[in-house]
Amino acid sequence: MHHHPRALGLTIGISAITLLAAANLLFLVILFRTPVNFLTSIWVVLIIVSLPVLTVITYRTFCLINAKYLFTQNALVIVWGPVRQIIPMDEIAGLIVGNDLETDLAARGLWWPGCLVGRGHSEKVGDLTYYATTPQSGQIILITSAGSYVISPTDLQGFVQSFEGEGRKGIEAEIEYEVNRPEFYDWEIWRDRLALVLIGIGLILPFILLVAVSIRVPFLANEIPLHFDTTGQVDRVGSPVGLFILPAIGGLVWIINAVIGGAFYIRRAERPAAYLLWLGSTLVQVFLWVGAFGFLF
Numbered sequence: 001m002h003h004h005p006r007a008l009g010l011t012i013g014i015s016a017i018t019l020l021a022a023a024n025l026l027f028l029v030i031l032f033r034t035p036v037n038f039l040t041s042i043w044v045v046l047i048i049v050s051l052p053v054l055t056v057i058t059y060r061t062f063c064l065i066n067a068k069y070l071f072t073q074n075a076l077v078i079v080w081g082p083v084r085q086i087i088p089m090d091e092i093a094g095l096i097v098g099n100d101l102e103t104d105l106a107a108r109g110l111w112w113p114g115c116l117v118g119r120g121h122s123e124k125v126g127d128l129t130y131y132a133t134t135p136q137s138g139q140i141i142l143i144t145s146a147g148s149y150v151i152s153p154t155d156l157q158g159f160v161q162s163f164e165g166e167g168r169k170g171i172e173a174e175i176e177y178e179v180n181r182p183e184f185y186d187w188e189i190w191r192d193r194l195a196l197v198l199i200g201i202g203l204i205l206p207f208i209l210l211v212a213v214s215i216r217v218p219f220l221a222n223e224i225p226l227h228f229d230t231t232g233q234v235d236r237v238g239s240p241v242g243l244f245i246l247p248a249i250g251g252l253v254w255i256i257n258a259v260i261g262g263a264f265y266i267r268r269a270e271r272p273a274a275y276l277l278w279l280g281s282t283l284v285q286v287f288l289w290v291g292a293f294g295f296l297f
Contacts, residue, residue, distance in 0.1 A: 002069040002153040002162065004133045009114025013061030016112070020054045036241055041214035045207060060115055064133070069153055071162050075175045076142070078131050078151065080117065084180040085131070091144045091177070095160060096125065098139035098150075105136050105150065120150070146177055189265060194275065199258060202281030206250035209285070209292060213243050216296040224295065246292045250285050257281040 024047050031043045063081025070077040076092065078085040098105065101122070107130040109118035120128035125141055125148045132139050132152035140156060142149040153159040189195050220240040261277035264270040 002071070002155065002159050004067060004069070004152045005138070005154055006064050006067065006114065006133055009064050009112070009133050010061060012112050012114055013057055013064065016057050017054065017061060020050055020057070024050055024054070035218075036214065036244075037218050038211075038215050041211040044210060048207075056110055060110075060117060063117070064115055067131070067133075069151060069159070076163075078149065080131050082182050083185075084178075085129075085149070086175065086178040086180075087142065087144060087149065088175040088177065091146065092163075093143045093145065095163060096141040096143065097156060097160075098136035098141065101125075101136070101141070105139070105141075107132075107150075116150070116152075122148075189262075195265065195278065198275060198278035198282065199261075202254045202257070202278060202285060205282065205285035205289070206247045206254060209250060209289060210244075210247040212296065213247060213292065217241060217243060220296075240295075243292065243295055246288050246295075250288050253284045254281045 027043045027047050031040065031047075034040075059081070063083070065081075067080045070079060073089070075089055076087045078087070101124060103122055103124060105120060105122055105128065107116045107118045107120045107128075111118055111130075114133050116130045116132040116134075118130050120130060122128060125143060127147045128141070128150050129147060130150045132150045134152040138156065139150050139152050140159060142151065217240045222239065223237045224240050224243075225234040225237055257277040257280060261274040264274035264277065
């Protein structure tokens, strides 16, 4: 068993979690204690946008705690949180120490010093999958027929010796490539551009409406028409703050349709219904925008 240096990654990860959580709490206090103005939308957007970032950082920090590399006579197992990447020993064509590469390696995606997880590419070794915590000087690249893996055991020399020692023992049993990981990693929706576009548009429009309402509300009269009867006559007036119900309705519709659409999407035969629900969210946002325009302008 080989571990990796993780003090830096854990320190930065835990610090980021603490700062984001404290910032969200501060944003909430400011949101409820200040009058409605343009900044209102900024606080709300910052809170909502930071939540998925906080979730990803928390998940990756948790993975660092339980990350290690295991050698058996038949395979190398990379353990990264709930992920188990099994690489057959007979498929490992060789090892390259990071310093021996003439080009610089760089992971793509969300990473931070001490937590390099994701994909990358090198002209010399091709596509890379990162499970590392150190810069290139402390990395080892595993060359396999299915791509290359970047890892960072604490003891580079000891890792190389373990690899060579297990390799000399020979293979006891045929092992195939295998990745054991949470099911959400492989959800087909991540590769469905139409679904992602429909869901994304339905999510963005309420945010923009929230910003528009926040900008206009401070400039409206203390009381404005909020509802009209069937003849077009005003039957309810109130504070312009009541207009925030419009982006709230849009957000609620998006959540409901996103969840129900997701349930339909799981069953391939019912995916058209999922697309219609997500498209319906966008249409609802358009109608809300039309209504809001009359109130705001």
